[in-house]
Amino acid sequence: MTDYRASFDAAIAFSNGGDLSVHGFRVDLPGPAAGESEIAALFVASLGLLMTDTVELTNVRIFAEPHKGTRGGPSDSASGRGSAGPGRALVSGRLVELGRLSGDGGTCLEAPGGDLAAVPLGRTVDVPAVVVRVAGTARPVGVGSLAAFDVRDHAVLLHTGGSGGHGLTVEAAGWLVEQGVALVGTDAGSLDDGAHADGGDGGARADGLDGGARVGGGARVGPLAREVLLGAGVPVVERLAGLESLPPTGALFTAAPPRLEGVGHVPIRAYARIPG
The missing domain is CATH 3.50.30.50 (Putative cyclase)
Structure with a gap:
């Protein structure tokens, strides 16, 4: 099965003030048909960016490449996304x-x-x-x-x-x-x-x-x-x-x-x- 990734530039604005720009950032994708909204969400998840207000993507390119384990992405087993949660233990x-x-x-x-x-x-x-x-x-x-x-x-x-x-x-x-x-x-x-x-x-x-x-x-x-x-x-x-x-x-x-x-x-x- 072929893996896909995306490369893009992004400009992020935060709801509590400030902004961030990145160039040539890459994330793992679930498939070649991923849209910009999904790519933006994967980008925010991969960096754990809180209070993100807007993300503007430019120069988006989707290509075949083995997944690297993007945090929160389709191959990130550690995050638990895409899998059933573990049983809950009793806690005090x-x-x-x-x-x-x-x-x-x-x-x-x-x-x-x-x-x-x-x-x-x-x-x-x-x-x-x-x-x-x-x-x-x-x-x-x-x-x-x-x-x-x-x-x-x-x-x-x-x-x-x-x-x-x-x-x-x-x-x-x-x-x-x-x-x-x-x-x-x-x-x-x-x-x-x-x-x-x-x-x-x-x-x-x-x-x-x-x-x-x-x-x-x-x-x-x-x-x-x-x-x-x-x-x-x-x-x-x-x-x-x-x-x-x-x-x-x-x-x-x-x-x-x-x-x-x-x-x-x-x-x-x-x-x-x-x-x-």
Whole structure:
């Protein structure tokens, strides 16, 4: 079987300020038909670049060459991407409350298919967590904010600081599904809050790392990110609290709902266990 790689120049801008340029960078590809969006995500993952806002690729060239083991790429066995996660061992550790009181809107879980009874415990109990910090930025959460993390069989928790405008883009939701995410949560009031707002001249983003499901004036086009996730069997948790107390990785997240048949949305008590 022939392996393929890509060579390219890239200009990266970060949501917390600063930028980076590279020339002649190479990554392993899953096949010769990989598009610029996929190449950009592999590039961000290979370097572990956090808070990536935009990536612009130029001089892209795809060619046959044996894989070198790009981090997060198709031949990286160490990352666990593309393979089933290991069994979870029982651990002790400090518990951190992550739920809001019901009087403050309350932390809620929405179940795929509108049926809480069908949600597997493996998606909601002691799930390894990835905390993606986007507080202080003013853009929706795109693939660039996520690609540095190994999210397979993980709960991806968006730490927005509770402010608006940090909704998950449709493209990012699709990427999470492809990567095998277990659950997606946010401390914002809605996972889709601001994800379809234009915030500028109405033009769609063309950097390949941010969902463009919007038109001038912020009108919605196509499905919401939550619909993409729920349609793929991924539970959604909203209005979390205390995410600033969690490390970026290493915590175990629990948001187990009651087993109610035919009920799709319910308040829950969410918490995390920090081993150690």
